[in-house]
Amino acid sequence: MAYDKFIAITPELHRYAVEHSSFRDAAVADVEQAGEDMGDLASMQIAGDQAAFMTIVVAAIGARTALEVGTFLGYGAIAIARGLPDDGRLTCCELDEKYAERAREHLDKAGLADKVEFRIGPALESLRAMDASEQFDFAFIDADKTEYIDYFEETLSRLRPNGLIMLDNTLRGGSVLEPGDSEAARVTAELNDRLAKDDRVDVALMGVADGITLVRKR
Secondary structure, X not given: OOOOOOOOOOHHHHHHHHHOOOOOOHHHHHHHXXXXXXXXXXXXXXXXXXXXXXXXXXXXXXXXXXXXXXOOOOHHHHHHHHHOOOOOEEEEEEOOHHHHHHHHHHHHHOOOHHHEEEEEOXXXXXXXXXXXXOOEEEEEEOOOHHHHHHHHHHHHOXXXXXXXXXXXXXXXXXXXXXXXXXXXXXXXHHHHHHHHHOOOEEEEEEOOOOOEEEEEEO
């Protein structure tokens, strides 16, 4: 019997995938519910299968320092921090102080707040204000899609060789194929095209969630 190399994920199948992933505890349930309570903004939050994947990737590469560009309610921060060692450090760039405060609450419930530092304000400003000595093993980019190219360049310059960047929403619901008038889709498609030809990195764009791109700095 022949099988396709990919399948369409139904809501039921996605729930199955999440329920068969690790790191399902009360702290995760709280942050997931907080996202659902945001109504239309719920789509800004990563899902449980992606969170588990992030934790495993961070731990597998032995990351000790990590960066998050766009924190929202803290689900990604929890996933990253859980993959770091006890003395690991996560720096979160978040525009909105209210979101940062809610993220701190969720990180505290997960017992991870001591690993995390927040920098509040526009992410590009926070990145460009970092000292050149600040280097990271892992970075997760999930903020304003219209600035993804700039986020990537600023992050890559602060990533150690063999470090990983994970970019979220790199398929934009399929709109990268025909961006039309969407600036977010146009910028994302342009970044995807650039990364495919960038000899500084190795790239895997995966059909997970709304598209996840893993970038390894050579």
